[in-house]
Amino acid sequence: MLRTYKSELIRFRRTALIGAGIMAAFTALITTLTFVGFDEPTGPGAGRGPGSVVTDLASIDGLMAGLASAATMIGIVALALFATSVARDYERGTIRQLLVGEPRRAFVLGGKLAALVTVVVAGVAVSAIIGIGAAFALAPIADVSTAAWTTNAAVSAAISTAVNVTIATMVWGLAGAVLAMVTRSASTAITAGIGYLLVGEPLLTLVWDTSSDWLVSGTLSTFTDGGTALVSYGQSAVLLTLYAATFVAATFVVFSRRDITD
Amino acid sequence: MNTTTTPGPSIELQALTKQFGSFTAVNDLSVGIERGGVVGLLGPNGAGKSTTIRMLLGLIAPTSGSGRVLGHDVTRPSAYMHRVGALVEAPVFYPKLSGRDNLRNLAVLAGAGDERIDEVLDIVDLTGRDTDPAGDYSLGMKQRLGIAASLLKDPELVILDEPTNGLDPAGIVEIRELLIRLGQSGKTIIVSSHLLAEIQAACDRLVIINRGSLVFEGPTHELLDRSRNELVLVPESRNDMSKLAALLDDKGIPFTTNGVGLRAPDATAESAFVNRLAFEHGVTLRELRVDVEDLEDVFLRLTNTKETT
Numbered sequence: 001m002l003r004t005y006k007s008e009l010i011r012f013r014r015t016a017l018i019g020a021g022i023m024a025a026f027t028a029l030i031t032t033l034t035f036v037g038f039d040e041p042t043g044p045g046a047g048r049g050p051g052s053v054v055t056d057l058a059s060i061d062g063l064m065a066g067l068a069s070a071a072t073m074i075g076i077v078a079l080a081l082f083a084t085s086v087a088r089d090y091e092r093g094t095i096r097q098l099l100v101g102e103p104r105r106a107f108v109l110g111g112k113l114a115a116l117v118t119v120v121v122a123g124v125a126v127s128a129i130i131g132i133g134a135a136f137a138l139a140p141i142a143d144v145s146t147a148a149w150t151t152n153a154a155v156s157a158a159i160s161t162a163v164n165v166t167i168a169t170m171v172w173g174l175a176g177a178v179l180a181m182v183t184r185s186a187s188t189a190i191t192a193g194i195g196y197l198l199v200g201e202p203l204l205t206l207v208w209d210t211s212s213d214w215l216v217s218g219t220l221s222t223f224t225d226g227g228t229a230l231v232s233y234g235q236s237a238v239l240l241t242l243y244a245a246t247f248v249a250a251t252f253v254v255f256s257r258r259d260i261t262d
Numbered sequence: 263m264n265t266t267t268t269p270g271p272s273i274e275l276q277a278l279t280k281q282f283g284s285f286t287a288v289n290d291l292s293v294g295i296e297r298g299g300v301v302g303l304l305g306p307n308g309a310g311k312s313t314t315i316r317m318l319l320g321l322i323a324p325t326s327g328s329g330r331v332l333g334h335d336v337t338r339p340s341a342y343m344h345r346v347g348a349l350v351e352a353p354v355f356y357p358k359l360s361g362r363d364n365l366r367n368l369a370v371l372a373g374a375g376d377e378r379i380d381e382v383l384d385i386v387d388l389t390g391r392d393t394d395p396a397g398d399y400s401l402g403m404k405q406r407l408g409i410a411a412s413l414l415k416d417p418e419l420v421i422l423d424e425p426t427n428g429l430d431p432a433g434i435v436e437i438r439e440l441l442i443r444l445g446q447s448g449k450t451i452i453v454s455s456h457l458l459a460e461i462q463a464a465c466d467r468l469v470i471i472n473r474g475s476l477v478f479e480g481p482t483h484e485l486l487d488r489s490r491n492e493l494v495l496v497p498e499s500r501n502d503m504s505k506l507a508a509l510l511d512d513k514g515i516p517f518t519t520n521g522v523g524l525r526a527p528d529a530t531a532e533s534a535f536v537n538r539l540a541f542e543h544g545v546t547l548r549e550l551r552v553d554v555e556d557l558e559d560v561f562l563r564l565t566n567t568k569e570t571t
Contacts, residue, residue: 007370011356096321096350097411101371103320103339259322261282 004102004111011094012085012115019081020123026073027127028134031066035138058145060154064161066131067124071165071224072217074127075172076194082116082176083189086251090184095260105256113177113248120173124166132158160226168220171240174247175216181251216243270333272297272419272450273318278327278336280313280474287313289474290327295452295467297418300445302465302482303454306565310474311454312351315423319348332419347417349425353408357397361388361407364396365414372414382410386440402433409440420444422453426460438464458561472565482557488564489555491530495540496523496549506545513539523549 009016035057057065067074089095102108139146148154179189197217205212212218213231219239227233273295280288288310295301305311316322318331320339329336332345355364365379383389386406391399399407405425412420422441426434441464444451455461458468468485470478478485497506506524510517515536517526529536530552540547555563 003371003373007367010367010370093351093354097354097368098371099321100319100343100346100348100350100412101368103343260316261322 001107001111001114004098004108005114006111007098007101008085008112008115009118012119015081015084016119016123019077020119020126022077023070023074023123023127024130026077027067027070027131030070030073031131031134032138034066034069035135035142035144054142054144057139057142058148060148060151060157061161062144063132063135063149063154064128064158066135067128067165068161068224070127070131071168072197072221074124074165075169075220076197078120078123078169078173079176079179079193080186080190081119082113082173083180083193084186085112085116086177086180087184087186087189091186099260106252109252109255113174113251116173116177117170120169121166124162124169128158128162128165161224164224164226167240168224171216171220171244171247174244174251178247178251178254181254214239219243270330271295273329273331273452275314275329275336276327278314278317278329279325280310280317280322281325286474288317288324288471291471291474291476292327293469293476293479295450295469297450298445298448299466300441300451300453300461300464302458302461302468303452303471304458304461304468304561304565305454305456305471305477307456309456309472309565311456311471312423313474314471315348315350315421315452315454318421319343319346319350321350344415345418346421347412347415347419348421348423349405349408349412350421350423352427353404353411355396355404355407358395360393361396361399361403361410362392364407365392365411368411369414374414374416378414378416382413385413385443386410400433401428402430402436405429405433405437406440409437409444413444417449419450420452422451424454424456426455426457434460459558462557470561470564477564485557485560489557489560490527490563491555492553493526493529493533493536494523494549494551494553495526495536495547497540498546498548502545505543506540509539509543509545510536525553 056062061068089098098108099105135149136146176189176193179192180186183189183192201212201215201217204215205218219236222228222231223233223236223240227236271294273293275291275293278288278291279286291310291314303311303314313322317324317329317336320336320343323337332342334341359367362379362383365382366376369375369379380389383392386409388403388406388410391403396404396407409422409425412422426437429437438461441451441453441461445464445466453461453464462482465482467480468478468482469476478488495506497503503519503524507517507519510524510526515526515529515532517524526536533550533552537547537550
């Protein structure tokens with residue numbers, strides 16, 4: 001599996017760098033919008049009390065506010081990366097070469113997913129660093145105090161956010177992998193993934209309003225936010241684990257049983 | 263690199279069958295291929311060659327029947343694929359990477375080092391062009407790079423699917439010479455093609471399939487023994503066709519007609535007799551010759567792709 005992992009990293013180097021760069025760019029953009037593009041409520045006491053954007057940004061969670069807000073966009077990039085990596089081998093015909101080199105399909109897929117997870121971890125790490133740098137750079141412009149950001153609690157919160165976003169991003173990616181494995185087309189898989197996010201799940205939520213508590217996108221948001229009033233962080237973590245396990249199992253089953261006729 | 267060998271034939275297939283829905287791509291194929299030399303797997307387009315090769319490589323699962331590759335069950339490719347190299351259809355490379363870097367990437371999978379890359383580049387005669395982008399390679403060079411990739415594991419068995427596809431005559435000659443060299447190295451080379459003439463000179467043995475079924479298996483020279491010679495008779499006047507046909511019929515000589523002349527497959531030794539017979543009955547022959555079927559004709563006839571003349 002280590003050979004497939006290495007081979008995948010070599011072959012996917014360029015696309016992975018672009019993907020990680022897009023993740024970081026989204027984080028930088030959303031962090032900037034978070035700090036300088038907000039519309040503070042007006043009126044007596046506005047801008048200083050609870051619920052104020054400036055007050056929230058000055059809290060221990062403010063340091064990673066950009067990364068947390070960019071989580072969905074980073075997830076979509078991961079979905080596209082995983083889908084492209086999986087489907088590209090079918091589209092280009094390199095799947096034949098891969099399986100002639102390594103006939104154990106579980107190893108091929110395992111190595112590929114491990115390489116993609118590495119890219120996701122690196123991409124989110126770079127995004128987190130960019131987000132933190134941008135937050136410190138923009139705080140004076142937005143008149144946001146950074147005093148709370150350097151406390152131990154803030155560091156702990158930042159690590160927690162980065163880990164949550166990393167895990168959520170991996171699940172997004174795994175969703176892209178299973179879609180690409182089934183469709184054998186990167187564009188179809190990405191369109192289906194984004195279509196579900198933008199149209200499918202909102203429609204389901206309209207019809208069945210509690211479904212957002214357990215549908216994929218809703219669960220990912222809940223997990224990244226550290227839980228909601230209705231669904232705890234632990235519950236969302238369990239649900240997300242089930243989704244991830246289902247995606248991985250489905251990808252492996254389809255790949256191991258499929259005839260390679262492409 | 264690979265020194266493990268097991269006795270027995272390279273490939274043994276027993277009633278191997280592959281169906282895609284209601285379409286039978288390979289039908290009840292039984293064949294044995296001994297070790298060493300170059301074996302041609304021939305058949306027209308859609309004969310089932312690529313499907314057979316994919317089953318041998320574990321890319322697709324047989325619907326029924328059984329097969330063994332290097333002594334291992336064909337449904338367990340992980341047991342033998344480390345001893346098998348293959349080029350399946352057109353070789354696929356990253357165009358911006360050099361030929362060497364493309365091989366390096368595949369060498370990671372094969373567990374081969376830089377020394378082996380040098381060796382295979384030398385075998386396919388690409389040393390000197392190995393640092394050029396693969397996208398700049400001619401079709402022949404890409405095919406040779408694909409063959410180099412198939413040799414990275416130093417395999418006992420090399421399976422090449424249509425390596426001459428799309429090549430010009432010079433490229434075909436290059437690949438043919440390469441196959442002969444590989445065959446002399448002690449490896450078993452299986453090369454598929456839909457054109458016998460392209461690889462005939464390189465092959466010691468031939469396996470011919472058509473519509474998924476075996477139509478010939480044996481040494482290349484044995485295929486020649488199946489050639490048919492026909493006595494061709496063309497009368498000077500078309501009006502004499504029926505008279506000539508009646509004469510042959512009367513003497514019990516079987517024939518076919520194509521409107522221009524008659525073809526008598528079993529009368530090649532009796533040309534003088536037939537000539538006299540026609541003359542004595544007032545039929546002047548414009549043509550009297552023996553048509554010798556060459557290997558390509560036999561192949562086309564066996565695979566039912568020869569046009570009726």
